Amino acid sequence: MSAVVSVNRDEWESDRLAALQRFDVLDSPREEPFDRVTRLIRSIFGVSTGIVSMIDGHRQWYKSADGAGATEVAREESFCRFPLVSGVPMVVPDATSDPRFTDNPNVLAGGVRFYAGVPLRSPDGHVIGTICAVDTRPRDFSDRELKILEDLALITMSELELRQRATIDVLTGALSRRAFKEEGSRAASLANRHNHALACLTFDLDHFKSVNDRFGHAAGDRVLTDVIKACVTLLRQSDLIGRLGGEEFAVLLPLTDRASAIEVAEKLRQSISGLMFTFGDKTVPVTASFGVSVIGSTAPDIDTLLEQADAALYLAKQNGRNRVMAVEPVPEAIRTNARRVLKAGRIVFNGSASVVNCTVRWISDEGAGMDILGVFGIPAQFTLSIRSDGLERACRVVSQTDRHLDVQFC
Structure with a gap:
């Protein structure tokens, strides 16, 4: 561990998470440029798994993982936490002979033997994640191979930076993720200033991966292009449509209330389900699932x-x-004046004997929202600790999904 990290780890972690937040990549859909990198890792090095990952406060999340069934792993169980902190590449020829990993669950239950990981470093010098090669057999890794993995890390960071600058998705003509959020931010500010209605739809093509797997990426590209064309014909000129990544898209509907937004989403859903695609001698239907939200005091900005x-x-x-669904928002009282953050936190309970790492995604004077690996075993009341802010607050759970908690401070 470097001296800088050991002297002021909380400040280092806070700055690192701020850099990660600027890339707006966490929990985004899979995208072909990153899948291409992980396929290359497996092909070039002959390993079982290639991974491009981002690391937040509580987990290593896989932007792409070729050869792995999981999409994330607890940060404390991750091999990548070492290059994350050291800032330098790490090679483990045989994990069963390395005292750092002999009792690691990925070794004992997952069969991991070999690991090579390289940090993904932002232009301002912060490590936001890793790129790694993993195998179930012990093996050596030459200096030449490590150099290739470092080059793939640079290519990955270049793709992330290009992704930030793009305004139009070249394939579909929809706005890029960043451009959609920038336009959405302006629309939300305008709606708040003039007390206008504003609705947001997100939709995702169902079982889209099977199209790519069965018929190839050219077929998948055709599906995406035709789906967006069908949607655009049903939208107004004032509406915005953006590609969030992969097969996930979003639509912003100015001057549209909840009931009308659900109606629009249903029209889009029916239009998409009416499309039929022929690839060779196969005719393939396509469907999409939709989520609906509306602006208000509990959702004052595009991120929320x-x-x-x-x-x-x-x-x-x-x-x-x-199908189309809309969920009830988090209680207004705890979201008033909430601000978006990305902070490492800890859920403390059982008389401080039990601690679960989390990543705090929003916080207000009255409450907070946090991501965790799973809600099982988390009590209805606990203490939230954010060490970088010197915060420790007793709180109770007011809403939850399988990987997210919203709490009200007691």
Whole structure:
């Protein structure tokens, strides 16, 4: 561990998470440029798994993972926490012979033996994640191979930076993720200033991966292009449509209330489900699931609108797909004057004997919202600790999903 990190780890972590937040990549859908990198890792090095990951306050989240079934792992169980802190590449030829990992669950239960990881470093010098090669067999890793992995890390960071600058998605003609959020921020400010209605839809194509897997990426690209064309014909000129990543899109509807937004989403859903695609001798239907949110004191900005629409989209997927859903927002009292953050936190309970890492995503004077790996075992009341802010507050859970908690301070 470097001297800078050991002297002021809380400040280092706070600055690092701020850099990660600027890239706006956490929990975004899979995207082909990053999948291409992880496929190259497996092909070039002959390993079982290639991963491009981001690391927040409580987990290592996989932007792309070729050869791995999981989408995230607890930060304290991650091999990548070492290059994250040291800022330099790390190679583990045989994890069973390395005292740092002999009792690691990924070794004992997951069969990991070999690991090579390189930090992903932002232009301002902060490590926001890693790129790594993993195998179930011990092996050596030459200096030449490590150099190739470092080059792939640079390519990955270049893609992240290009993603930040793009305004139009070249394939579909929709706004890029960043441009949509910038336009959405302006629309939300205008709606708040003049007390106008504003609605947000997010939608995701159901089982889209099977199209790419069965018929190739050219077929998948055609599906995405035709879906957006069908949607645009039903939208007004004042409406905005953006590609958030992969097969997930968002629509912003100015001067539209909740009931009207649900009606628009239903029209889009029906239009998409009416599309049929022929690839060779196969005819393939396509459907989409929708989530709906509206602006208000509990959703005053584009980030919260997208967050709540995504929660509704998640429920639509859970309830069978090819449907529209809207969820009730977090109680207004705890979201008033809330601010978006990305901070490392700890959930403390059982007389301080139990501690669960979390990532705090928003906070107000009255409450907070946080992401965790899973809500099982978390009590209805606990203490939230944010060491970088010197905050420790007793709180109670007011709403939750399987990986998110919203709490009110007691």
